[in-house]
Amino acid sequence: MADAGPGGRPGGTSPADPARQPRLVWVAGFPLAPDLMYQPDTHMWVLSTGAARARIGMDVLGIETSGTLAELSLPPVRAKLAAGRPFGQLEAAKFVGPLVSPVSGTVLAVNEAVAADPGLAEREPYGAGWLIEAELSNPAGELPGLLRDPEEITRWFAAAAENYRREGVIAQ
Numbered sequence: 001m002a003d004a005g006p007g008g009r010p011g012g013t014s015p016a017d018p019a020r021q022p023r024l025v026w027v028a029g030f031p032l033a034p035d036l037m038y039q040p041d042t043h044m045w046v047l048s049t050g051a052a053r054a055r056i057g058m059d060v061l062g063i064e065t066s067g068t069l070a071e072l073s074l075p076p077v078r079a080k081l082a083a084g085r086p087f088g089q090l091e092a093a094k095f096v097g098p099l100v101s102p103v104s105g106t107v108l109a110v111n112e113a114v115a116a117d118p119g120l121a122e123r124e125p126y127g128a129g130w131l132i133e134a135e136l137s138n139p140a141g142e143l144p145g146l147l148r149d150p151e152e153i154t155r156w157f158a159a160a161a162e163n164y165r166r167e168g169v170i171a172q
Contacts, residue, residue, distance in 0.1 A: 022047065022126050027154055028161035030060045033126040034150035037143060039102035040160070045126065046102055046146060052139050054103060057130040058090075058121060061160055065169050067093030069118035074099075074131060079107045081134055083142050088131070090118075099131065103142050109133040 022033035036045040043062025047055045063069065071091040081087050086098030087107070111130050114120045121129035136142070147153050164170045 024126065025154070028158045030064070030157075030161060031126070032060070032154065032157050034153045036126065036153075037102075037146040037148050038153055038156070039100075039146055040156050042100040042102060044100065044102045046143070047130075048143075049133065052105075052136045053108070053133065054105075054136055054139075055130045055133050056102065057125060058099070059157075060125045061157065061164065061170075063122050063125055065164055066090060066095040069122055072099075072115055072118045072121065072131070074110045074115050075107050077107050077110060081105045081107060083138075102146060103134065103136050104138050105134040105136040107132050108135050 022035050024031045024033055026032070033045065036047050038045050038059065043059045043065075045057050045059050047057075049055050069090060069092045073089040073091075075081075075087050079087070081101040081104055083101055083104045085101060087101045088099040090097065090099055110132055111128075114129050114131060121131070123129065147156055161170070165172055
């Protein structure tokens with residue numbers, strides 16, 4: 001596995017991005033940011049951006065299994081989030097359905113760039129393609145339940161990619 005990133009920058013985030021740029025590695029033919037936290041069932045990632053604050057996005061397998069993204073409906077600022085509950089919706093070539101929040105809290109910011117151009121989430125899923133930022137209401141209770149260990153994340157991601165290939169959801 002080698003470090004990689006769009007445009008030679010890990011994570012593809014802009015230099016003005018207040019969150020750190022995640023390190024990317026290639027796993028099962030896909031980029032993965034093992035330094036983020038993940039909710040495996042929903043393929044959502046969480047990046048802590050400060051005390052009780054986080055940026056949330058969808059990992060590349062969640063995007064790949066959905067197909068080409070046509071539309072992302074994201075919540076307004078100040079909307080309440082509940083872990084395990086929908087906060088938005090995606091419409092894609094293979095899937096129309098909810099975006100499920102990995103954490104509880106309040107939406108602080110919505111990525112208007114990705115709402116206007118859902119392909120940005122496909123091109124830079126761990127960088128400029130983030131979805132929302134939130135003030136977390138229960139970080140001590142919820143963040144420990146997410147995958148956090150880079151080795152565990154890598155094993156989960158590789159197994160998920162293999163399962164999707166075996167099921168024919170993604171190409172060999």
